[in-house]
Amino acid sequence: SRSIRLAVIPGDGIGQEVVAQGLKVLSAALPQDVKLETQSYDLGAQHWHATGETLPDADLESLKNHDAILLGAIGDPSVPSGVLERGLLLKLRFAFDHYVNLRPSKLFPNTPTPLAGRPDIDFVVVREGTEGPYVGNGGSMRTGTPAEVATEVSLNTAYGVERVVRDAYERAHARPRKKLTLVHKNNVLVHAGHLWKNIFDRVGQEYPEVTTDYLHVDAATIFFVTQPERFDVIVTDNLFGDILTDLAAAVTGGIGLAASGNINPSGAFPSMFEPVHGSAPDIAGTGKADPTATVLSVALLLSHLGYGDEAARIEAAVAEDLAGRDAAAPRTTDEIGDALAARVSG
């Protein structure tokens, strides 16, 4: 009989609430014969205040014994900026070599968008997850004085770029439109930019059916709002991907709907699934958080673990739920979770 050993890191703020709904829908979606074993990890702001630790070694070790991780949200105003992000969230992405940070963007019918004319949006960003300006390679000298110098180093390797570019070509090839766009800034960041572009072009020769193009990151933001329908799959650097996927979320109904997967395609380490949104401490505990992004992240999780039909059922349930939403009659976090679970099991 099959089983899923799932690690759950609810985290801070609305993390708890949305993760609870994600688990509810996951249970509803799983076939009877699949045993779901969850283990919760109490990490985040509270744990840091109590212990000074962001991610104890023992937890990191223990997390390896799971098939996947579901994460809610990390971050609290009471913790200095960067401490939990670097010490917990990014630490997991790097330790578990999550080099594919997968972020699909789709504008569902009846979903609000700030864009006039409601363009047809259905693309996926393959954001590199283990390199670039996120490596934490930097420092400062004469800190706090008028002579301070601070650096941030973007590290990029052929090894790291090629594997994520290949993954993006595979994904593009598997989609009907078979189009892949590289986004970088190779007219300014010439060294990293040329590395990306050369590998993108070389690997592309192995995928003659995939149409390719290149955009500078600044120009890409323009197309995200004027012509988002032009995109199918986008592959990009860690920082550009961070920026672009928040913008992508904004034009497809907001970060309340944006799902993501931090994927280690080799399976050497568990992949981690999380909503793109943060911990939103301002609405924590009010029942206003939309759990849909977490539920869609659960769909990505299922799809990654080979439960494609169940993932599709969740996506369909979300699409139906969104189609029926009435902005004048908002529901609580729990009510949305219940509705989605009901659709999935029904």
Place this chain on the structure above:
Amino acid sequence: SRSIRLAVIPGDGIGQEVVAQGLKVLSAALPQDVKLETQSYDLGAQHWHATGETLPDADLESLKNHDAILLGAIGDPSVPSGVLERGLLLKLRFAFDHYVNLRPSKLFPNTPTPLAGRPDIDFVVVREGTEGPYVGNGGSMRTGTPAEVATEVSLNTAYGVERVVRDAYERAHARPRKKLTLVHKNNVLVHAGHLWKNIFDRVGQEYPEVTTDYLHVDAATIFFVTQPERFDVIVTDNLFGDILTDLAAAVTGGIGLAASGNINPSGAFPSMFEPVHGSAPDIAGTGKADPTATVLSVALLLSHLGYGDEAARIEAAVAEDLAGRDAAAPRTTDEIGDALAARVSG
């Protein structure tokens, strides 16, 4: 009697055409007693092909003898990406210490925007222009091999950050809403981010009337499309400013309208004014280029040189022209320039 010694770098593609209209409107706007002396510099793709040079030392020296520079656009597909950008455009910004890259964004009535609901947009981005990931500090080893490593270093100094932050506070203080937003990514780029944030907070104590806030760059892109009216003055790093100002242009009528000034507030070197758009080789010579961004850049130039009334007249002419535009009856580059010049002199 007064005079303006203006250097003109038309550059590539549509650069020639739009600069011609900019000069036309400039002449129309200037008071009779102001003598305009222009000197044109033949730099860009053609010059590079002919000589292998992007910016000869003699030109760099000679450019110093001007009160300001008007630049059209740089870049051509026949030149490898980065050569002209780094060797000419960025070289000028760095050599002339253009640390304030000023980019106003305003949604004029009757101007198309991809945003539903036509929000009230009127903000200005103060983009740092001489530091950050733009310094050209990086390299690659084992280039072109599977073992390649490529780096890009973002350099940030208290000296460089403080001067641009001060400039931004001054600008915010001079505006009715007196609001300044710092955009960075200090939860990931902690060293550079903390430098920016600390200086932003410290200098802010000298401006108690200015309301401040901080946004991560990814979150800022969301607000650019969902709530752009919240912004008044934004101060940010060179690369974040590059990305955000293209997005800002997109939501306020497109890059055909986005003006910019590369400003050296000390006056030690000439400041440089240029449209945010590129050389658009696809429409060069067709008369389809909109010269408005260049004309608005001329207004920034005049304002910088102390001709505030003339700058305001140009801005008013543009606003009137835009109000009367009919998308069904497009005009040529030259016709728009003529119309603007007529309004300015009339």
